[in-house]
Amino acid sequence: MQSFELYLPVRLVYGSDSVEKLGAAAAPYGRKALVVYGGGSVKRTGLLDRVKKALAAFEIVEFAGIEPNPRVSSVNAAAKTAREEKVDFVVAVGGGSVMDAAKAICAGAKYDGDAWDLVKDSSLIKDALPLFTVLTNAATGSEYDAAGVITNWETNEKQAISSPLLFPKASFCDPAVSTSLPAWHTAAGAADIMSHTFEQYLVKEGNDVSDGFCETILKTVIKNAPICIKDPENVEARAAMMLASSFGCCGLLAIGNTPSPWPCHAIEHEISAWHDITHGVGLAIITPHWMRYSLTPETAPRFARYAVNVWGMDPKEDPMTLANAAIDKTAEFFASIGIPARLSDVGVDDSHFEAMADHIPTCWWPLSGALRPLDREGVLAILRASL
Ligand code: NZQ
Ligand code: ZN
Numbered sequence: 001m002q003s004f005e006l007y008l009p010v011r012l013v014y015g016s017d018s019v020e021k022l023g024a025a026a027a028p029y030g031r032k033a034l035v036v037y038g039g040g041s042v043k044r045t046g047l048l049d050r051v052k053k054a055l056a057a058f059e060i061v062e063f064a065g066i067e068p069n070p071r072v073s074s075v076n077a078a079a080k081t082a083r084e085e086k087v088d089f090v091v092a093v094g095g096g097s098v099m100d101a102a103k104a105i106c107a108g109a110k111y112d113g114d115a116w117d118l119v120k121d122s123s124l125i126k127d128a129l130p131l132f133t134v135l136t137n138a139a140t141g142s143e144y145d146a147a148g149v150i151t152n153w154e155t156n157e158k159q160a161i162s163s164p165l166l167f168p169k170a171s172f173c174d175p176a177v178s179t180s181l182p183a184w185h186t187a188a189g190a191a192d193i194m195s196h197t198f199e200q201y202l203v204k205e206g207n208d209v210s211d212g213f214c215e216t217i218l219k220t221v222i223k224n225a226p227i228c229i230k231d232p233e234n235v236e237a238r239a240a241m242m243l244a245s246s247f248g249c250c251g252l253l254a255i256g257n258t259p260s261p262w263p264c265h266a267i268e269h270e271i272s273a274w275h276d277i278t279h280g281v282g283l284a285i286i287t288p289h290w291m292r293y294s295l296t297p298e299t300a301p302r303f304a305r306y307a308v309n310v311w312g313m314d315p316k317e318d319p320m321t322l323a324n325a326a327i328d329k330t331a332e333f334f335a336s337i338g339i340p341a342r343l344s345d346v347g348v349d350d351s352h353f354e355a356m357a358d359h360i361p362t363c364w365w366p367l368s369g370a371l372r373p374l375d376r377e378g379v380l381a382i383l384r385a386s387l
Pocket of ligand 1: 037038039040041042045066067068069070094095096097098100136137138139140141142145147148149177178179180181182185188189192249265279280
């Protein structure tokens with residue numbers, strides 16, 4: 001087992017009455033809140049009204065319009081509002097994009113300059129406003145981690161901002177809130193949760209505890225995502241997905257494992273930076289191709305474990321046969337929940353592939369640490385196979 005540290009200082013509040021607990025949790029942090037949300041789903045569903053009611057004792061300033069793949073321009077505008085209005089804390093009401101933007105807003109409000117500086121160099125984050133999140137979908141796990149992913153359209157970069165100062169103080173998760181999520185984003189969220197798990201599970205060395213966590217998360221998504229798509233109002237299935245999301249990205253799944261450089265995320269962020277595609281959809285398209293690239297006689301036993309423990313295949317088969325069958329199953333699953341199979345299906349062409357491959361080493365962990373080490377040619381091979 002590898003050495004590790006796990007630090008999860010977020011109060012995770014689940015349940016149908018969770019949103020109503022926001023006011024009491026925020027009370028020690030001040031009297032004025034910046035409530036940040038996206039394109040309007042939280043207005044349509046009534047969640048924003050619930051949040052405002054929970055914050056009835058506070059002064060509220062609203063900032064609407066955070067985009068999927070949130071832009072640094074929105075972050076800068078909201079951080080300016082937070083400074084001018086002298087808010088005491090920020091409440092993100094939304095999915096990964098709103099929560100991620102809110103993290104950058106919390107840091108940006110305490111920084112005298114362009115928030116992009118903080119994305120490029122998170123060591124510049126010396127202070128941040130306290131953050132609370134009200135989660136609306138099962139996908140990124142941003143409600144339970146200290147990272148956000150921000151896009152800069154001027155430079156075609158999509159990069160993480162990360163600091164222990166950006167952990168939410170508390171996240172409020174009512175699974176029923178996610179019943180309004182459309183099928184496309186339900187499927188994308190499922191793929192994102194699975195990808196977070198693969199990134200930590202399909203590594204050189206795991207252990208019985210972390211492998212068991214990963215297998216449970218994968219089986220949970222494989223069982224419940226199709227239910228959520230067929231029966232969007234099924235709160236039990238939505239709850240299982242939301243829990244899987246919260247624990248997918250917080251580091252728990254990787255305890256004691258060989259550290260992973262998250263290769264599929266490295267590649268997907270580059271694609272989104274140029275083409276603004278849905279994160280989970282990009283991951284679902286790339287993942288089977290990354291798996292095929294990574295499958296060698298040395299790595300086959302890892303995939304075989306996945307085949308047996310997640311897909312219930314016969315352990316007596318040889319590892320290579322099992323591995324190939326599990327990769328096929330993975331691709332079939334993504335297709336079954338309505339995700340297209342090719343990058344060209346979502347408007348991506350190969351015109352920026354070289355730039356993407358060149359950019360990864362400037363902003364990401366070395367992909368030489370992946371299950372099968374990935375160099376520039378390897379990244380290009382996966383991109384071309386995914387096209
Ligand atoms: O903007 P609104 O109107 O709210 O609509 C959103 C948006 O259009 C909609 N939506 C969310 N909850 C809903 C809903 N519609 C109806 N009912 C609901 N309950 O869904 C659309 C997508 O939302 P978004 O927040 O973009 O999705 P997601 O949660 O998948 O977040 C994706 C972003 O998170 C980043 C991704 O790169 C991407 O930018 N990630 C963040 C991570 C982190 N912080 O740790 C890790 C991830 O790997 C990921 O990179
Ligand atoms: Zn992700």
